[in-house]
Amino acid sequence: MSKIVVDTSILINGQLIAQLEAGNIENAEIIIPQAVFDELQSQASQKREPGFVGLEEIKKIKDISSNFGITLSVQGTHPSSEDIKLADRGRIDAMIKDIAKQNNATLYTSDNVQHLVTQAEGVDSVLIKPIIKEEKLEFLKFFDSETMSVHLKEDMPPTAKKGKPGSFQLVKINDKRLSKDYLEFMATQMLEAAKISDSSTIEISKPGASVIQHRDYRIAITRTPFSESLEITIVHPIVKMSLDDYEISEDLMKRFSDRAEGIIISGPPGSGKSTLASGLANFYNSQEKIVKTFESPRDLQVDPEITQYTKLDGSFDNTADILLLVRPDYTIFDEVRRREDFRTFADLRLTGVGMVGVVHANSPLDAIQRFIGKIELGIIPNVLDTVVFVKDGKIETVYELELTVKVPSGMTESDLARPVIDVKNFENNSLEYEIYTFGEENVIVPVGKHTQVGIESLAQEKIKEIFKRYDPRAQVEILSNHKVRVIVDKQYIPSIIGKGGSNINDLEKQLKVHIDVVERGSQYTPSSLDSTYELPFT
Numbered sequence: 001m002s003k004i005v006v007d008t009s010i011l012i013n014g015q016l017i018a019q020l021e022a023g024n025i026e027n028a029e030i031i032i033p034q035a036v037f038d039e040l041q042s043q044a045s046q047k048r049e050p051g052f053v054g055l056e057e058i059k060k061i062k063d064i065s066s067n068f069g070i071t072l073s074v075q076g077t078h079p080s081s082e083d084i085k086l087a088d089r090g091r092i093d094a095m096i097k098d099i100a101k102q103n104n105a106t107l108y109t110s111d112n113v114q115h116l117v118t119q120a121e122g123v124d125s126v127l128i129k130p131i132i133k134e135e136k137l138e139f140l141k142f143f144d145s146e147t148m149s150v151h152l153k154e155d156m157p158p159t160a161k162k163g164k165p166g167s168f169q170l171v172k173i174n175d176k177r178l179s180k181d182y183l184e185f186m187a188t189q190m191l192e193a194a195k196i197s198d199s200s201t202i203e204i205s206k207p208g209a210s211v212i213q214h215r216d217y218r219i220a221i222t223r224t225p226f227s228e229s230l231e232i233t234i235v236h237p238i239v240k241m242s243l244d245d246y247e248i249s250e251d252l253m254k255r256f257s258d259r260a261e262g263i264i265i266s267g268p269p270g271s272g273k274s275t276l277a278s279g280l281a282n283f284y285n286s287q288e289k290i291v292k293t294f295e296s297p298r299d300l301q302v303d304p305e306i307t308q309y310t311k312l313d314g315s316f317d318n319t320a321d322i323l324l325l326v327r328p329d330y331t332i333f334d335e336v337r338r339r340e341d342f343r344t345f346a347d348l349r350l351t352g353v354g355m356v357g358v359v360h361a362n363s364p365l366d367a368i369q370r371f372i373g374k375i376e377l378g379i380i381p382n383v384l385d386t387v388v389f390v391k392d393g394k395i396e397t398v399y400e401l402e403l404t405v406k407v408p409s410g411m412t413e414s415d416l417a418r419p420v421i422d423v424k425n426f427e428n429n430s431l432e433y434e435i436y437t438f439g440e441e442n443v444i445v446p447v448g449k450h451t452q453v454g455i456e457s458l459a460q461e462k463i464k465e466i467f468k469r470y471d472p473r474a475q476v477e478i479l480s481n482h483k484v485r486v487i488v489d490k491q492y493i494p495s496i497i498g499k500g501g502s503n504i505n506d507l508e509k510q511l512k513v514h515i516d517v518v519e520r521g522s523q524y525t526p527s528s529l530d531s532t533y534e535l536p537f538t
Helices: 008-012 015-021 034-045 049-068 081-085 091-102 112-120 138-142 180-196 250-259 273-286 316-326 339-350 364-369 377-383 454-467 490-497 499-511
Strands: 002-006 028-033 071-075 106-109 125-127 147-153 159-164 167-172 200-206 209-214 217-222 231-235 262-267 291-295 307-309 330-334 354-360 386-391 394-406 418-425 431-438 441-446 475-480 483-488 514-519
Touching: 002 091, 008 015, 008 034, 008 049, 008 106, 008 180, 015 049, 028 034, 028 049, 028 091, 034 049, 034 071, 034 091, 049 071, 049 180, 081 091, 091 106, 091 112, 106 112, 112 125, 138 147, 138 180, 138 231, 180 200, 180 209, 180 217, 180 231, 250 394, 262 273, 262 364, 273 291, 273 330, 273 354, 273 386, 291 316, 307 316, 316 339, 330 339, 339 354, 339 377, 364 386, 364 394, 364 441, 377 394, 377 418, 377 431, 454 475, 454 483, 454 499, 483 490, 490 499, 490 514, 499 514
Parallel strands: 002 028, 002 106, 028 071, 106 125, 262 354, 262 386, 291 307, 291 330, 330 354, 483 514
Antiparallel strands: 147 159, 147 231, 159 167, 200 209, 209 217, 217 231, 386 394, 394 418, 418 431, 431 441, 475 483
């Protein structure tokens, strides 16, 4: 009777059962090293998928062993704590190899390194590469061309979201309740595919939760203790859009091309944020830019020239260290969620890398709010210059940010001037919000649209008449009850100010208001005598 020693890899991928059922293994003793059994038990105890898969495989082998003249045994010693610590360096693999050597047995493995090492030591080894036919993966039968996501939960009928971003409905696929065994079968199949397919990877594996990226399907598997029962959720993008598919103005397209290098794409879940981020990544790639992505999981639909990075050693901060060495022009960060993600985003932007971040938010202002407190207020406009809000798959609002020094709207005293972040609507250049420090708090204040009443209109005309004596084209804006802005050509400013400011002081006393005199076409940069001037931050 021949002897066969098996390792963890061939138990997890199901190829040992396949060899038995194909008649390639008969009248043999299958030896499972104690180290293999303990490793599977440990993983199952931590609610990790490979542990459950491997133990189920051993159970199946035991059930069918008598049909093929197979005997099953467990040999070897339990790994010590030192062995477990050195498992990543091959200690457990060495123990498995030693069992094969001691029994003059053949090692069956799907691990190429284990196969080569075993052969190098003169021990017989058979390398069996797993085979998964992707078209036979069970979960694919739940999808059609309109399905965005499928939700499978133990003892519940399967449901799916159908439609498109911003316009979908949850429908019941059928009335058949899903059994735990059926979901376990699906989870095992997905995990096996992830281990052998170049288009499938295990992105996250934690006690009670696993995330697998299979082609463009994102699969989340949860079980106790993380969830109260076994659940599988599969998300699949149904739309791949380029920037040409969006209603983007010529000015916004020019901003994306030439100026915007700190972009935040915000919106609620399912609004189409990642779809726009993918389109923007492909746009920059078409502009002959070097583009990388930060993703966990990696599910953006981007061109093959774009390299998709995930967390390095569990942190995007470590990924950033590598990113700077490859010198990208733009990086797509999907998504910026944790405090350290915001810091990493800011650090990369301040080093000169063009950044596009995806942020969950119910409004564009909420997206900006999420950066406040995580990075210094004064550098936010250097990190974010454009905030895009997506809803129902469409670009709804675009804000641009600029740091100025001025008296905030609603305040009148010139000694209240401070750094203020202006949040402007990009399309019409109207100021909608101001962000500044008030006392010890950072505040976001909406700037209301002011409608003149009759008395204000008369006052404006009266003031305009006075300044038309100096400049026939003078314009007047009433900023508050105690402050006006006068816009004139540069050549008339000296006569309006007067020697030592005497003339402007007389006019202020006459009109009983504070007057800002600014040059026409200067983006309201006030005269040198005005203490409430605005200065763009560079």
